[in-house]
Structures are given as structure tokens and as C-alpha cells.
Amino acid sequence: QVHLVESGGGSVQTGGSLRLSCALSGYTVTNKCMAWFRQAPGKEREGVAYVNTRVDKTSYTDSVKGRFTISLNNAKDTLYLEMDSLKPEDTAMYYCAAKFLCIGGPFVGYDYWGQGTQVTVSS
Numbered sequence: 001q002v003h004l005v006e007s008g009g010g011s012v013q014t015g016g017s018l019r020l021s022c023a024l025s026g027y028t029v030t031n032k033c034m035a036w037f038r039q040a041p042g043k044e045r046e047g048v049a050y051v052n053t054r055v056d057k058t059s060y061t062d063s064v065k066g067r068f069t070i071s072l073n074n075a076k077d078t079l080y081l082e083m084d085s086l087k088p089e090d091t092a093m094y095y096c097a098a099k100f101l102c103i104g105g106p107f108v109g110y111d112y113w114g115q116g117t118q119v120t121v122s123s
Contacts, residue, residue, distance in 0.1 A: 002026040002112040004096050009117030016086050016121070022079040022096030022114055030054075033102035035110065036070060036081045038092035038119075047107025048094070049081060059106050063089070086121045093118050 004027075008020040020036065031054035039045040049070035050059045058070055069082040079096050094117050097110040 002098065004098060004112055004114035006094065006096050006114045006117040009094060009119045011120040011122065012086055014087060014121060014123050017082070017084045018086065018119060020081040020083065020094055020096075020117060020119075022081075024077040024079065024098070027077070027098055027112070029100065031102050032072060032074075033099040034070075034072065034079050035097050035107060036068075036079075037095045037097060037107070038090075039095070040092040043092075045095075050106035051079070052102055052106075054102050083119070086119075088121050088123050091119060091121050 003025045005023045006020060008018060010018060012018055033052045035050040036048045037045050038048050048061055048064055049068055051070050051072050053072060060068060067085045071080045096114045098112040099109055100111045
């Protein structure tokens with residue numbers, strides 16, 4: 001059974017940094033496709049960052065390009081999201097997610113989800 005557990009959220013001021021972690025267990029597929037999503041109050045969930053280990057590719061939504069970095073440490077079974085130059089509009093609950101098969105677009109078709117970690121950025 002696959003379990004994803006996020007950590008690392010918190011409250012920071014504008015311009016600050018946070019690193020989110022997603023501990024993986026039971027996710028033993030050879031080619032890993034994982035992503036970070038976020039959902040702010042009253043808004044739809046949006047994909048933020050994506051990694052595909054089969055083709056060694058990452059992608060980001062436009063609003064975080066150049067500020068966020070997604071990475072996967074296979075040895076530690078942990079997915080990370082390094083967030084720099086944070087803005088109040090980054091405030092949201094952040095979720096990590098994983099696919100059983102790497103098919104479809106970067107932010108669709110996820111099979112496994114974590115419970116989320118809250119990020120709050122104050123001005």
C-alpha cells in the first residue's frame with residue numbers, strides 16, 4: 001500500500017523560503033511520476049511542480065517558475081519542493097501526489113495523495 005506523508009509547511013514572511021518534504025512508502029514503481037499540488041481557500045486545486053524520472057523531466061506552473069524546485073531523492077524515498085521568494089499568493093495547503101503509471105499530462109491522473117501541509121506567507 002502506498003503512503004505519502006508531507007511535512008515542512010509553516011508560516012513565513014514575503015520573500016522567505018520553505019522546503020516541503022513528502023515521505024514515500026510502498027511506492028516501488030520503476031518510473032516515478034510525482035507532483036506537488038496546492039489548494040487555497042475558495043480556489044480549485046492546481047498543479048505546481050512535476051517530476052518524471054523515466055525521462056528525467058521536471059515542469060512547473062508559470063507562477064512558480066524560477067522560485068520553486070522539485071526533486072526526488074530515491075535513496076531517502078522522499079520528494080521535495082524547495083520554495084524560495086515566497087509570496088502571499090503562495091499561501092495554500094500543499095499536497096504531494098504520485099501516479100501508478102506515467103501516462104497523461106503532468107497534473108492529471110494521480111492515484112495516490114498525501115494529507116497535505118499548510119504554507120502561509122504573510123506580507
